[in-house]
Amino acid sequence: MKWHITTIGLDADDTLWHNENLFEDHHQKYCELLSEYHDSKTVESVLYETEMRNLELFGYGIKGFTLSCIETAISLTNGEIKAEEIRRIIEHCRQMLLHPVELFEGVSDVLQTLSERFRLLLITKGDLRDQERKIAKSGIAHCFEHTEVVSDKTVEAYARILQRNQIPVEQFMMIGNSLKSDILPVLDLGGHGVHIPYRITWEHERIEAPPHEHDNFYQLESIRQLPDLIEAIVPSINA
Amino acid sequence: MKWHITTIGLDADDTLWHNENLFEDHHQKYCELLSEYHDSKTVESVLYETEMRNLELFGYGIKGFTLSCIETAISLTNGEIKAEEIRRIIEHCRQMLLHPVELFEGVSDVLQTLSERFRLLLITKGDLRDQERKIAKSGIAHCFEHTEVVSDKTVEAYARILQRNQIPVEQFMMIGNSLKSDILPVLDLGGHGVHIPYRITWEHERIEAPPHEHDNFYQLESIRQLPDLIEAIVPSINA
Numbered sequence: 001m002k003w004h005i006t007t008i009g010l011d012a013d014d015t016l017w018h019n020e021n022l023f024e025d026h027h028q029k030y031c032e033l034l035s036e037y038h039d040s041k042t043v044e045s046v047l048y049e050t051e052m053r054n055l056e057l058f059g060y061g062i063k064g065f066t067l068s069c070i071e072t073a074i075s076l077t078n079g080e081i082k083a084e085e086i087r088r089i090i091e092h093c094r095q096m097l098l099h100p101v102e103l104f105e106g107v108s109d110v111l112q113t114l115s116e117r118f119r120l121l122l123i124t125k126g127d128l129r130d131q132e133r134k135i136a137k138s139g140i141a142h143c144f145e146h147t148e149v150v151s152d153k154t155v156e157a158y159a160r161i162l163q164r165n166q167i168p169v170e171q172f173m174m175i176g177n178s179l180k181s182d183i184l185p186v187l188d189l190g191g192h193g194v195h196i197p198y199r200i201t202w203e204h205e206r207i208e209a210p211p212h213e214h215d216n217f218y219q220l221e222s223i224r225q226l227p228d229l230i231e232a233i234v235p236s237i238n239a
Numbered sequence: 240m241k242w243h244i245t246t247i248g249l250d251a252d253d254t255l256w257h258n259e260n261l262f263e264d265h266h267q268k269y270c271e272l273l274s275e276y277h278d279s280k281t282v283e284s285v286l287y288e289t290e291m292r293n294l295e296l297f298g299y300g301i302k303g304f305t306l307s308c309i310e311t312a313i314s315l316t317n318g319e320i321k322a323e324e325i326r327r328i329i330e331h332c333r334q335m336l337l338h339p340v341e342l343f344e345g346v347s348d349v350l351q352t353l354s355e356r357f358r359l360l361l362i363t364k365g366d367l368r369d370q371e372r373k374i375a376k377s378g379i380a381h382c383f384e385h386t387e388v389v390s391d392k393t394v395e396a397y398a399r400i401l402q403r404n405q406i407p408v409e410q411f412m413m414i415g416n417s418l419k420s421d422i423l424p425v426l427d428l429g430g431h432g433v434h435i436p437y438r439i440t441w442e443h444e445r446i447e448a449p450p451h452e453h454d455n456f457y458q459l460e461s462i463r464q465l466p467d468l469i470e471a472i473v474p475s476i477n478a
Contacts, residue, residue: 057333057368058336060368063297063306067306067329067332070325073322074322074323077322079322079323083312083319083322083325086309086325087310087318093306127366127367128367128388150367151367151368164385
């Protein structure tokens with residue numbers, strides 16, 4: 001099947017650079033901090049409940065996550081946790097925010113190649129400031145026409161981005177590691193989706209099965225395979 | 240002087256609805272919470288230092304502010320603050336995020352009138368999720384062509400908004416309560432600015448004196464005066 005694609009949207013966290021591994025590392029430190037009170041499994045499960053309860057209010061991102069960590073720690077220790085331990089939770093947060101951006105191998109070359117032929121948009125969710133900082137530090141900002149930071153990646157959010165940028169949906173392809181946030185809403189609208197799973201998927205982003213039967217859906221193991229896929233499915237008249 | 244204006248940008252917090260009063264209220268509760276350790280003046284001053292130190296990393300908004308409050312409380316009490324008191328600080332944060340949007344008197348009518356003649360953009364900074372929630376709750380979202388939430392209101396941020404929306408800067412007028420964030424960057428670019436001060440100005444937003452000598456600068460006491468000002472300075476050929 002050949003498609004006329006003009007614009008490619010790319011997710012950032014865990015699609016272009018590592019992110020979930022920072023949370024994994026934080027979870028480990030957090031469980032250690034609370035290990036005298038509860039086992040890891042209980043800590044993880046109560047933290048996840050708190051996060052989900054706070055998600056609507058706090059949104060995605062490290063600051064809201066940190067507030068959920070503090071709240072959970074107080075509740076799990078019946079208020080016995082020490083201020084010094086809470087200070088350390090905030091310090092972990094700061095370390096996560098300050099962490100260098102680690103691009104996946106091949107990302108720069110792939111984006112350079114794609115940007116010569118397509119409009120590229122970076123489409124990400126979470127803390128505005130944190131995402132902007134990562135994009136600025138990434139060294140690949142120049143490959144993108146611009147960046148859209150949204151509070152959630154819903155069908156409505158994608159529709160707004162497409163409308164604002166005057167992109168016909170059938171000419172739009174989205175690349176990302178989350179079926180739920182990057183792929184399904186775009187397929188729903190009539191666009192194209194390329195799923196590139198990351199080693200870790202946050203529980204909240206997990207869905208049952210990829211929509212393999214969908215005509216506009218593709219799955220890759222690595223972003224390095226993207227130019228070949230596009231070569232195969234987008235006719236070169238696009239060039 | 241008559242100007243050809245096509246697009247009006249409006250700030251939201253403390254321009255269309257009350258915001259700084261929520262922080263004022265929070266500061267009061269926060270000082271009470273720490274009153275057994277320090278007087279209000281010390282608490283306020285150390286909190287402000289923490290906020291400024293964290294601003295680059297946390298950005299504007301209630302969640303980053305709350306993390307600064309917790310950090311300051313731990314440091315000001317030499318770690319003696321109780322977990323229950325920290326829980327109350329997070330609870331204040333939640334109350335601020337959940338607070339109803341209180342529009343200034345006349346805002347709905349003014350926006351309705353202006354939207355018949357101009358493209359209106361809502362231009363605000365802070366937490367993306369929190370700003371979106373307030374806009375959704377405000378009941379005036381329909382008056383705006385769309386909303387731009389930026390992490391900081393710099394000259395570059397305004398330039399990007401104008402470019403993305405294809406607005407010639409000399410046709411752009413920005414309305415807001417902060418000279419530093421809403422007015423000066425827009426005047427710098429060659430646009431127009433209408434300053435409407437709020438009862439409280441956050442220390443970080445304070446600047447010495449309004450640029451009264453600037454041809455494109457106006458100051459009003461209330462947003463209700465805006466239609467008359469515009470009637471006077473924008474020729475009706477605009478209509």
